[in-house]
Amino acid sequence: MTVAVETGVWQLDAAASTVALRHKTMWGLVTVKGTFGVVTGHGEVRPDGTATGTLTLDAASLDTKNAKRDEHLRSADFFDAANHPEITFAVRSAELRGDTVQVNGQLTVHxxxxxxxxxxxxxGADADALTLDTEFTVDRAEFGLGWNQMGMIRGLTTVAATLRFVRSAA
Known part of the structure; x- marks a missing residue:
């Protein structure tokens, strides 16, 4: 990429982006998978190649394909979506190194x-769009999501995202 392609304001293309999570439950025997249905975001790439931005997930939009479980995940035992409707990742700095972007930010959950x-x-990157893929783990207990009946839920939650950004028309 050239600096001219990198520089500018970008909007998340929600229709071409996914944010999903997976976590082992039932004492590690079952992997629960879910996808957030409502994801928004934006970013700005500066002339020096560094970037900042924000990604926002609607906590109530998590879909694990099990309505009863989804209702429980939205409750105060987990995301408490009524009081904390958004999960945000604020990118404080991002720097492209080859085809890898090193990102430092602040994750807010619950x-x-x-x-x-x-x-x-x-x-993928061209003058009008760029796509990023990432996968990382989160300790849900650090965000007050400590509900764990009979020790069924242990370990880290894996977050996987494919994020497509398009050049903003602004």
């Missing part, structure tokens, strides 16, 4: 913010 660093792979 009203609790923690620093989060990750690597994303730049899988």
């Amino acid at each position: 009203g609790i913010s923690r620093p989060q660093s990750l690597s994303a792979r730049l899988t």
Whole structure:
């Protein structure tokens, strides 16, 4: 990519982007998978090649294909979507190194913010669009999501995202 392609304001193309999670439950015997149906975001790439931005997930839009489980995940035991409707990742800095983007930011879940660093792979880029793929783990207990009946839920949650951004018309 050239600096001219990188520089500018970008909007998340929600229709071409996915944010999903997976977590082992039932003492590690079952993997629960879910996808957030409502994802928004934007970013700005500066002339020096660094970037900032925000990604926002609607906590109530998590769909695991099990209505009863989804209702429980939206409850105060987990995301407490009524009081904390958004999950946000605020990118404080992002720097392209080859086809990898090193990202440092702040993840806010359930009203609790923690620093989060990750690597994303730049899988496509042209003058009008760029696509990033990432996968990282989160300790849900650090965000107050500690419900764990009979020790059924242990370990880290894996977040996987494919994010397509298009040049903003602004």
